[in-house]
Amino acid sequence: MGIGVFPYIVLSVLVFLLGALGLMIRRNAIVMFLCLELMLNGVNIMFVALSRRMCSAEGQVIVLFVMAVAAAEAAIGMAVITAFYRVRGGVDVDRAQLMKW
């Protein structure tokens, strides 16, 4: 059976945590979206590893859905960032204070 499923789960959790860390400490909106993709990638590693462990293709089908949703999310996010850049003149999320009070 080769190496088990546990190393993949550790790797997946580490990638997910690095993405979450980047989402928290970076202030550039585009880099935050890149970190979001990193988190989705970590989840995909977990899905494929468990799909292989359970000898079924369902995890890989879910990975396809995750990729489609990631594409839609990237399109909407970049449109929001473009509109934000046009209004505020930068992609720093600290400038987003319209809803702060």
Next chain:
Amino acid sequence: MIGWYIFFLFLALLILLSAVGVVVMRHPVYSALSLLFNLCVTAVMYLALMGAPFIAMIQVIVYAGAIVVFFLFVLMLMNLKRGEYEDKMGPWRIVLGIGAFLIFLLQVIALSGKWKGWVHPGSRGVGIGEISRLLFTRYVLPFELVSLLIFVAAVGAVALAKKRL
């Protein structure tokens, strides 16, 4: 057996290092290129260790080919200062050229049929047939809804980013 562990550790080290690179790189373009590397190494892991060749192909085509290039387009349109981009790339050009050549060489060797590949023998591999059978029977409603989602996202992106409708 121990060889697969070493291979896994090598790929996992590359994935984690490039993930750290996405977080700590100061220039957003370097972050995006680091994410590109991360996704490609993950695709290699899907292909060679985890028995998911279809997902590996889709990962390279959709993630690396479409989404990261899309991010790079938006970065190019926005806040790339001219000087800090051109000066730093100078001495790296030779190294990057050699790397691209080695990748091309690997592709030629892999396509020539002599090379059996490093596919893990324990993993049976889930082919595209099984995935599509599930996708068009049990998951057919979510599949159609995802196509609707992408359509709505495209229309919404145009509506958000356009200056005047």
